[in-house]
Amino acid sequence: MYNCGPTVYSPAHIGNFRSFLFADVLRRWLEVSGYEVTQVMNITDVGHLRDDDPETGADKMEEASRKEKLDPWQIAEKYTALFMEDLDKLGMLRAVAYPRATDHIPQMIAQIEGLLESGHAYEAGGAVYYAVSSFPDYGRLSGNVGEDLIAGARVKVADEKRDPRDFALWKSDPHHLMQWDSPFGRGFPGWHIECSAMSQSLLGETLDIHTGGEDNIFPHHECEIAQAEGATGKPFVRYWMHARHLMLDGGKMSKSLGNLYTIGQLEEMGHPPIAVRFALLRSQYRQVLNFTLDGLKEAASSVRRLRLFAEEMELAAGDAKPADAPSWITAAVKRFDESMDDDLNTSGALDGVFTLLHEAHRRQATGADAASALAALRRFDRVLGVLHTPTDDHGLSEAADEEIEDLIRRRTEAREAKDWAAADVLRDRLAALGIELLDGKEGKVRWRRTGTQSPPPR
Ligand SMILES: [Zn+2]
Incomplete structure (x- = not known):
């Protein structure tokens, strides 16, 4: 499984984390279901242009580097470290690898050379472009046709392109701070080639699952397919999965609109990161999720209730071991499992979790029943990941x-x-x-x- 990861030019915000967290939950549920998952999440540290800026289309890393008076490598180092910290605070399992784009330039160059040889790409004006007309399936994933297929349409279309739909695989710009030698001249890779080259070099020519945010569908993932399948002639990805973007107080949250929260900001406001995890899990990943601070407070109290419930069942079980679970427990487990199998319906799964809690309380479960309830809860938590966090939980385990x-x-x-x-x-x-x-x-x-x-x- 390959997850499109962060571009490390600023702290990731909770809208980004909705997509990363959904990948974490997907992996956890697959593992609980008996699959072995090899999870890779990339770190984009070069080449991601700000294509919503019509004037410059500036490189996000370089822009941050000018603003913070650090070189782009230091910017990447700083925000990669912060991303890893946030990831731990959110209780996300570590992937087997976090490949950095700047460590995989040779793999990208090799893929571009292959595309040039097979006629899927051409050199023009010091750059290499993908020839979209050579790949009839372009647009299949997004359903985009015609004008909608022009990547970065608001950026002035480079004159040397043969077709306005073509996108850059390699660019040259003497002012760019991050440059490498290549057979096509000194320059730097485009964003899209990073993901197809890194995912294939680590996971093989065909991946089972590739995830991202819905904003990645076009052009990013459409371009990845064209590159990967153009290079190998084999299917690139069996299942594409995309998380819906997050709404904040009813509006779209995004970096360009300037209305977003980082984990650090929410922590400073006194909200434990694990509550953010829970708040983001409350809706299925493809549903609209409206994030509010009130909702976050409710999420914190839900996490606390679950933690107290676990402790209580542990006491109530005493030395008893789980035996044949009574029907109120099997019903809650069934609700959870069927919901997770239904395209990761975490909201339905949480109904199962809280049904377990209410029934255990209503029946004053003790002994073997309490032990079974605790076992069910711990299994749920292998997916939810909210009962324990390695970091400061801001008093979440204390009873109100x-x-x-x-x-x-x-x-x-x-x-x-x-x-x-x-x-x-x-x-x-x-x-x-x-x-x-x-x-x-x-x-x-x-x-x-x-x-x-x-x-x-x-
Ligand atoms: Zn990607």
Whole structure:
């Protein structure tokens, strides 16, 4: 599986992360389903032009380098490191490789040479262009035809192109800061050739899955297909999957509109990154997802509820091992699995997760049932990845007042129902949270924090 990764010229924003996170969830679900996944995500550190700037079409790396007074290599280093940090904070599993474009120039040059030899490309004005007319399938993925097939249409069409649809594989520009020698002269690769050359050199001529954001469909992925299939004559990708872009407060979020959040900014505002992960998982990847700060707060409280639930089931299970799961657990598991199999419907899968939680609470599950519920939850979390994060979780595992009151209410109900086992579990749970219960008048229980919270059981 190959995922189009970040262009490392600025911090990735949560709209970018929606696409990367969807790839993480896809990989996790495939692995839980018994597949072995070789995941590769590229790092674009050269050649990605700002094609929405009609004047210059400037290289994003070079633009950042001028702005920050660092050379493009330092910019790449800085934002690649930041990307890796963010990725860990979001609980994303590491891919087997994060190939950098600048480390694969020879592979790109080889692919371009092959395309020149087979007549899919031509040299003009110091550049090499792909001859779109030589590849009749161009436009198949995006469904674009005619005028819509002109890549970077708003950039002034280079005069030396034979066809306005043609796109650059190699460019020359004496002012460009990142340059390499090649058989076609000194210059630098286009963005699209990076992904077809790197994915094929690491994963072979045909990939099972290639992902990206929906903005990548055209021209980026259309061009990748033309290059890869033009070079090998074999199908390039069996399944293309694209995440829908993210909306922010009802509008499109994008770097060019300047309305976006980075993980760092949200953290500074007090939002734990793992809540961002949960917020992005709440909608299926191809659905419109409207990101709001209120939604993010709800996501944080959902994560906290799931963590408290896990601890509670652990206590309630005691020494018991999971046995034959009762139907309320198998039904929740079925809901989760069927939703994930339905084109990664994470929203339906979360229904399964919270059904498990509600039913376990309603039934005051203990012993083997609690152990089975915990096993089901841990399996869900192999996909969701929200129960534990290696980084600071901003107090997410601490119980809020309403959650403590909920535990007390359920303990009272258990006592009234003479379910002493359940009542004891809830008492222990409250004690573990450092909550002291005080005798109240007329059966009302008051409580206070003693400040001696024990670490959650593992
Ligand atoms: Zn790509």
